[in-house]
Amino acid sequence: MTDADISLGSRSAEKAVSHGKLRKSLGLVTLLSVSVGLVVSQGVMVLMLQGAGIAGPAFLIPLSLAFLLALTYAFSFSELALMIPRAGSLSSYTEVALGHFAAIVSTFSGYVVVAMFALSAELLLLDQIISIVYPGVFPNLSVALGVLVLFTLLNLLGIDIFARLQTALATMMLIILLALGLSALTGSASEPALSASLPEVWNPMGAGVLTLVAMAIWGFVGAEFVCPLVEESHRPERNIPWAMILGITIIFVTIALYALGALYYVPQEQLASNALPHYLYATALFGETGKHVLVIAAITATCSTLNTSLAAIPRMLYGMADNGQAFPQFKLLSRRFNSPWVAVLFVSGITGVPILFMGDDPGVVGMLLIAAAIAWLLAYVVCHLDVIALRRRYPNLRRPFRTPFYPLPQLFGIAGMLISIYYASPTPEMAEAIFTSAGVVLGLVSLIAVVWIKLVMRKPLFSPEPLENVLNR
Template structure:
């Protein structure tokens, strides 16, 4: 999950947001780049380079290009419908209520269920590795989850004002690990590495690791809900995502290269905590303190972000009739959507309780989350195509270059990544079963909800002119509303 998405949502009101455009390119870059603090990224990238060696740069490049494609789609949608909402705001006017509900739950609630649990488990395992048996099992993970649940119930956000600093610090940490490894005395040479194992030992099969590589580039779209607070959004929204994703690509490449030159490739592929192995190999005992600090900071920031943002997505959906009305309940003094906060905390804690004694569950949770997020991105691309067809003359401050090629590339590439989401045959069934069961339940509830509660067709789009934040005069009524 993106850790920098923790904007001060608790203090945002429609009036203040509409009247104060205070976020520039640097602030949005902090949001877009902040996803590198995720421990899940640290783990999956190192395991990927352990499997593929130098050839991992191929899926990394494909994942970066796929990320740029979703950045184009989100930029076009966010600036065409400039409201502080979530993916459901775009999807309901593009392809209907059912996909709007499915996209939001798939891309955010289900991802939180899997990815936040993985982050908390990683933090638990790292602390136990450095300080073995110092605390009872799950005490740290559940304690942190309870702490930030309570803080968000009282609308206390201790990270929102520090996000730019956190994003910068964690980015520097990854750079330090990569550069420190490449320049260390114990580092091997690239020529020796290539001579020993080949440049790309997997051949064309390396492309199947694209789904694993994609996890390093998800979450940059969290800049889009900030569109109402952004100065020159038509420039800064797309620029922040595209520059941020490119910075991330360079950092991850350096990070992976450093690990490959200092740690045996087979150990990177098989170790459940390869970032711990990497840090201690390069920095010794100091690496333990370094990694524990990074793990706690990253996990707390990511968790706080999600407990601030996702409940407010559920609040907005409830107000639109797309979710249970109970999610509209807010604390009288704090204003926090307390039912939604408790719901997100509960779905995060459930996998913790079920999988806490299984280190291999980390990969399962992260790849199941990647599958769900990719589904949401596919729906995003479809949204752009649908709105281009239905409203060809609507005002679009940002238009996707070379449309529809980025959307078609994104859909095809993400379908391929979903099909090959498992890095090994034995993990295929558990990954698809975990994600499939949860998404199946969500889909069933969404169908019943749209048909029986909302009493609307599943795939009938809402009128664009009826969306708050979209002025009717920007729509060509003679041809676009047919």
């Protein structure tokens, strides 16, 4: 690549950030709240306690390995997002590295489809918690659908409203989780502890505890949702990487305290087997008051996750439409609030469908969520491959962030994600259904991608797009 190419790439990157159609208004605090707010959901609150129930204090081992795996994807996304600062995020990086087919499949299956089931399951879990604490007060599914409608409307009002809400929600959520963990560990809770110390056998699973990395990694997926907001970020060269790295670190500390504290107040077998272990935890810690504490935690966690998804995923679709990889209607911005309103309504709509049709059977949604989450981890594998491919194709291109110790983080990340996918099924009995569902999801998205690329875009499936074409759009 010539010096002229490097200069062109640098100028184009600066132009993409400074003259994009989306308004730049997000600072480090908001981006940090995005990286934290999507990750720490009710689903994560449940899974982390179940992991602590299975492994006891030794759950810190897979949790630490998952933390390191999360840092690898943060490095890769930071390098890509600042080299190709586009709202399309993974789709924009992958079309330059691996071609349009991989770009569409990885983004739709790894984010849009995952959101369809993840957000639905999250809202159903909130509805379930509130119906237990306040029985008969709210009609079935009214809380789930009401929260979805409310945050859809708020996200249609623009990025400024989103930023104010997200900072408040993420801060409150972290305070509650830290309060649970610290109250349990320090013995300052209102109820007596089940045990005065952690179990004597620190790691009853031995080397088998490593299989729980597949469970622990779910506690760290999603920090890269700051990347679709790059065109609306102040000082993205500093704020994008630090938001992900600090966010993942804060999550690790919070989850570790939260999970260890539960071992003092709830028997391990109950944490491992109960569908709502966070309910057991809160009530064992604070008695009847714990129910109301849990409702606040559930509301803030679900609303934070939903708010982040309704901001980031529509901007992925906006970027994909700008790349020609999705319907052009996703590019439409509201004149008054500058929000991608068609994309916001689309994400909201696909979230509501499983709630309406599977509301009485959340177990089905949970199974589909695990299947779709496999596609999420595959998206991380694609991200690491993007970095390797672009390092080879454009070795001299200006990179505001460069992965430390390249390519070791990428190789470690690819291996770790593939192992996590292999152990994704919680039981052997569920494995066939989960991997079949994941295969169906990937198959349908792949078929749609082939039809779209060949008949609409009229481009090759696997030929990478020239970098200059993407940066100059």
